[in-house]
Amino acid sequence: MGADPEIVEEAKWRKPSNPAGVPTWSREGIICTGETYKDKVKLTFAQGAALDDPAGLFNASLDGNVRRAIDIFEGDAIDAPALQALVREAVAFNLAKKKR
Template identity: 30%
Template structure:
């Protein structure tokens, strides 16, 4: 047995451990080609992308399917996260909830979706125009401009959206002052929360 998985199972709530062990067995039999490892703190199974994973909690176990929204589920096995754009879950509260045949079918279907599509390519978001007030302020502060230009596109977008979304001039000016102070100090927006 995979050492990290063994450690995870030992540390799992004793009432939920048999469910985790059975789910692991089902996944490994249904899709033996998947790579088993610990991701996001629990057992997960990866092909081209993450196919599924197991998460044990105090009173239930989740079998999550990373791209579950694309997995056919004619038997209605998914019972949690049905509104999610990409993932789906099956929650188990007891061993009686673990139905081998439908779960095997679901795991095989998820592995097929993964094999056929792999990981979805991210679509690049267009650059957000820098608000005029921010552009003017940056021209007057070379240090802040240098730091702003060195930021990742998403970090620059954070500043642009924060300043540009202000509805009142007073709010925009207050945000601009805070932004220029942070940029001059070499700080990203929200760094104080990290």
């Protein structure tokens, strides 16, 4: 998540069935989490419904009122500039929320 040098990466929610935990990126609140499945990697943005997504990266969890996700399948091309812009927007959202 090279979009912001102050983003913290850590593993959360460790349990016997997932001892490594869930990769989580945050700055003044969770930005997104990463989960691996047999057929995809899922990046779930905690406040994704509040973010603009002009590149149309969000392709999962679209019906929720809060979260949005990006499912990345083997062979998918990743639009790195668009993903970084989305991460920057999530950081800005968290910082603005903190000021309220």
